[in-house]
Amino acid sequence: MQRTFMNSIRNFKNQITTFFNTANAWGVFVMGITFVLMIGASYLFYILHSDFERFHAERAGSTLGLAFMIVAISLFIFKVGFFIYTLYQYIKYRPIKSVTDEELPTCTVIVPAYNEGKQVWSTLMSLAESDFPMKKLQLLAIDDGSKDDTWYWMQEAKKALGKKLAIYQQPKNMGKRHALYRGFNEGKGEIFVTVDSDSIVKSDTLRNLVSPFITNKKCGAVAGNIRVLNNEEALLPKMLDISFVLSFEFVRSAESNLNSVLCTPGALAAYRSSAVFACLPDWINQTFMGQPSDIGEDRAMTNMILKQGYHVLFQRNAYAYTNVPEKYKGLYKMFIRWGRSNVRENIQMSKYVFNNFREGSKMGTRLLFVSQFSKIIMSYPFLLFMLFFVLTHPLLFLSSTLLSILILTTFPVLFYAKRYNNLTESFWAYSYSILYTFGLFWITPYAIATASRRGWLTRELPKKST
DSSP states (O other), rough: OOHHHHHHHHHEEEEEEEEEEEEHHHHHHHHHHHHHHHHHHHHHHHHHHHHHHHHHHHHHTTTTHHHHHHHHHHHHHHHHHHHHHHHHHHHOOOOOOOOOOOTTTEEEEEEEEOHHHHHHHHHHHHHSSSSSGGGGGGEEEESSSOOSHHHHHHHHHHHGGGGEEEEEOOOSSSHHHHHHHHHHHHHOOOOOEEEEEEEEEOOTTHHHHTTTTHHOEEEEEEEEEEESOOOOTTHHHHHHHHHIIIIIIIIIIIHHHBBBBSOOTTTTTEHHHHHHHHHHHHTOOEEEEEEEEEHHHHHHHHHHHHHTTTTEEEEEEEEEEEEEOSSSHHHHHHHHHHHHEEEEHHHHHHHTTSSOOSSSSOHHHHHHHHHHHHHHHHHHHHHHHHHHHHHHHHHHHHHHHHHHHHHTTTHHHHHHHHHHHHHHHHHHHHHHHHHHHHSTTTTHHHHHHHTTTTOOOOOOOOOOOO
């Protein structure tokens, strides 16, 4: 009997171990912890609400505290008003339907790759299977001096696709911007499409992506709709998928309605070739604080095209699925790169956004800029306030912060649930907000302080292909 009991214990232990070796099991665990934290914080806030009122009274009683509260309240009012404005623009947004085969422009698709391994083959295959007239499609792939077997998989794709695909190899690793530059100069299409080498597109993506150039002659660039490809593999991709849906399908939809999408993503974007060539010398030779810019090539191109007076739009019906980091280290490196680019390009945008840079209304573009720039300039004051709050009133900080996450993140949860009819998956927005608030709050201040640094930060080591 004792042996039977011990075997039962071992079997139960093995079942528990197997359960927690799966991403779904850890997902249930993390989501459960998330709700325990937020509900517990809500109850704690209820108990401590009188202390919170005294804390505000103390701050209002000092000159510095009062000044901070006035600024904070002013920013809060602006953010609420801006959110309502964004929501209104989102409601008005409609993606452009695909034009006919006869109307479609000639298109050059450029896929730069570095240490991508077999994934680049999958990317090229998905592009080749697009529902796009092949006589109007030019497909280029550029290996940026990879140290793994990326070039081999490009050659395999070339064998399978023949004349549909042209492949090139840089003499050494020169950076994504230079790989794209070569593609732009090799390209013959009226429209350039850039696709990251770790992305997969749907069959109708290309035709949906380039259709706005036909219906809107002022359109200079179009952003695609990015979703996460590896969201079944780990917890961070599950969280990022929810974040991407809000960032693209809500924020960029609103920006598109203002003809001013601020960033066309490297994973999937389209550009009018004449607009590209008009700024190509400045783009490839761009510097920041005397150093060549080797990051943020997508945001920089978008900025330069906006500056020319073109409209920049978003196509919700043009999907690309891309791989994202599965570990914290890769995630924060990606965010640092994005943060540095954001700092640089907001500085560049400040030089023209208040000028008469294009015909028609520019107020929406300026509001978008002010909203972004306010996040940058207020990052240090709020960081200092947060540290002060943590040191002096840790329980108040924890309870009020988690309660705020519970309230504010409800919108992303409902938005995702409505768009994709999946309430369970939408709850990852809460986990992501907690992660970002407590684990990534330092990104923007750090990115500002190190904005002049170079380097892609990720993919330093070659990947192993299977």
